[in-house]
Amino acid sequence: MKATATVQLAEVTEHPMESILRMDRIPHIWCPTCGIGTALTAFAEALKKIETPLEKVCVVSGIGCTGRVAGYIKLDSFHSTHGRAIPFATGLKLANPELKVVVFSGDGDIAGIGGNHFIHAARRNMDIVVLCVNNFVYAMTGGQVAATTPLTANTSTSPYGNFENPFSLPQLAESCGAVYVARWTALHVRRLTRSMTEAMNKKGFSFIEIICPCSTLYSRRNKLGTGLDLMKFYHDNSVIKHGADTREMAIEFQKKIIVGKFIDRERPTFLDAHNDWLRKRLKDKFVAYGGPQC
C-alpha cells in the first residue's frame, strides 16, 4: 500500500512587507547577500512605528545600488540624480513641511559626489533623515574606490590597495551639526530598526550609517569570504558603544567597527530658525510660508 502524507502548509496571504513594498517591482536588482535588502527591511519595520502617517512620508534616493531603494518602497518616492538626493529632499521638505522626508542612498552618493550637500544640510539642521548604506565602494559601476574605502582595501580602481584616507561619516555628521548620529551594520537589524524609528520621530538632521556587505565586489576582491562570513565578521568585530566619541571611530580595513547611537541632541531646524528669526526681526510684517501653494 502506498503511503500518503498530507503536508499542511500555512496559508500565505501576504508578504509581511507587502504594504510597504512595490510588489510589482519585485524581484529587485540587488545581489544575494547584499546588505541593502536588510537595511530596507529594517526601514519597513521602522515605518510601522513612526508617528507620521505613511502618506506623508517620502523617500528620496540618489544613484547607485542603494539609490534603487526609492523604486521599491511604496511611498511617494523620488529617484533623483547622483549626489543630489539631499538638496532634492531639502526642496521637498521646505515646500511641504508636513512631510517626513527620508534620504536613502549610498556612501558614494551621500559622502562622495554629494558630500557638499551633506555637510550643508547638517549645518543648517535641515529637518530630514539621511540613511546612508556604506559598502565601501561604488558598487553599481563595478566596485571602484570611494570616499569611504578603508586604507589598503583593494577595489577596481585601487588595484594595488587604497592609499587615500576615508571619511569617518559619524564624525563628519556630528561636526557639521547633525542632531542624531548612529552607526549600525547589516547584522544589527533590531537596533538599526530602533535607530531608524528614533531618527524618523526626531526633528532635525538625523544621520544613520549602515555598514553593509558587498560580497560581489568589495569582499570578493579583498578575499573576505561569502555574505555569511561577513555577517560573522560583523558579529565578532562590532563593538556597541553608545555615546562614543565620533573622533575615535574611523573604520580601518578589517578592524573593529564601533557601532551605536552617538549623538542625540536638540538644535533649531532650518525652518524653525527661519521663522523665529524673521518673525523677531519683521514682527507683524512677517508672513510664514503657508504650505504648498499649488
Added chain:
Amino acid sequence: MKADPKGVLTGEHYLDGDHACAEGAIAAGCRFLAGYPITPSTEMAERVSERFPQVGGIFIQMEDEMGSMAAVVGAAWGGAKAMTVTSGPGFSLMMENIGLAAMLETPCVVVNVQRGGPSTGLPTLPGQADMMQARWGSHGDYEIIAVSPNSPQECFEMVIKAANLSEKYRVPVMVMTDECVGHMTEKVIIPKADQIELYPRRYTKLPPEEYLPFKAGKDLVPEMVKAGDGYKIHVTGLTHDEKGYPVMSWEVQEKLVRRLVEKIRLHADELEDIEETQMEDAEVVIFSYGISSRVCIPALQKARKEGLKVGLLRPIVCWPFPEKKIKELSRKVKAFVVVEMNYGQLFYEVERCVAGKTKTLLVPHGGGWVHDPEDIYNAIKEAVK
C-alpha cells in the same frame, strides 16, 4: 486663476531687470526660490530674500547651483511654485538637474542673466552666448521653452509667462535675460493682481488606483500630483513607463522621449511669440532678441531714412524656435540680418529655416558690450547689395 493680490506690488516702479524678475516671480505665485550668488543675477535673489518673508515665501541660499536646481525640482514636487536664478557658470552647473526636471516633467523656472563667457568670462558684462546651452545643455534628448525679455518691464512679464508655460507644458522654462537688461533701470508698471492670469498646476482628479503619473492625454502633457497626497507615486530620472517605473528598453525609451520632445514641438505654433517692428513692407529682416534687439532700432531707423525697407523681428519665445515664421518670410524677403551677442547661435537656426532660399548675414559680437548700431547698419547695407 488670478494672482494673489498680497504679493503684487501694483503701481509704477523704477526697477532694474533683476528686481523686476523678482517681482514677476512673486506675482506669478512663486514662493520657493533656491539660489546661489552669481553676478550679474544676484540682485534677483537679494530682492527675493527681502520680499519673501513678507509674502509667505521661502528663500534658501544653497551651497551651489547643482543643489539649487535639485532643490527647485524637489520643491515643485512638494507643491511649491519654484524658481532659481543664475548666470553662465551657474547655468552650466544647473544642467544636470535641468535634465532631471525635463525628464520628471517638473514645472519650474530658471532665470539666466547672461554674461560674457566662456568659463568665468565677463562677470559684470553682458553676453548672449548661452542660447544654445539653454536648449541643448543637459545630456539626452528633450525640449524646453526659453523666453528672452529686452526690458525690465518685460522681465516682470516674462517671468510670469515662464511660470505659466512651465505649468501648462510641465517643462523647465528658461528666462534668458542678460547683464544689460538685468542691470538696466527703467519704469516697470505692475498691474493689479486681477489682471494677472496664472496657469494652475495640472493636478489630476483621478483617484490613486486609476492614476498613472506619466500617462498623457491628447496634448501629451500628463497630469500631476504632489508628494503627500496619498498617491504613493514613484518618480525616476531613469527611462520610465506611464506608471513611472524604470524600464530599460528601446520601446519605452522611444515612447517617453518622443513624447518629451513632441509635447513642445506639437505646440510650437501656439508658443510662438514674436514682436514685429516695421515688418509690413520689409525686404531686409533684422532678427534679434534681448538687449541686442534694442540696439538694432537706431540702425533700422537710419536705414529707413535712406529708404531701405528694413524691419525687426524679435522672438520673445526663442525656444521652441519660431520656425514657421522664418520659413514663411524666407520666401518673401531679400535677407535676414541676425544680431546676437555671440559668434552665431540662433543664427544657425535662422539659416536652417531659410535653407538657402534667401541671404543670411550674422552680425556677431563676443559680448562685454552691446553692438555698435553702425555695424548693424553696415550689415543692412551689405544685405541689400
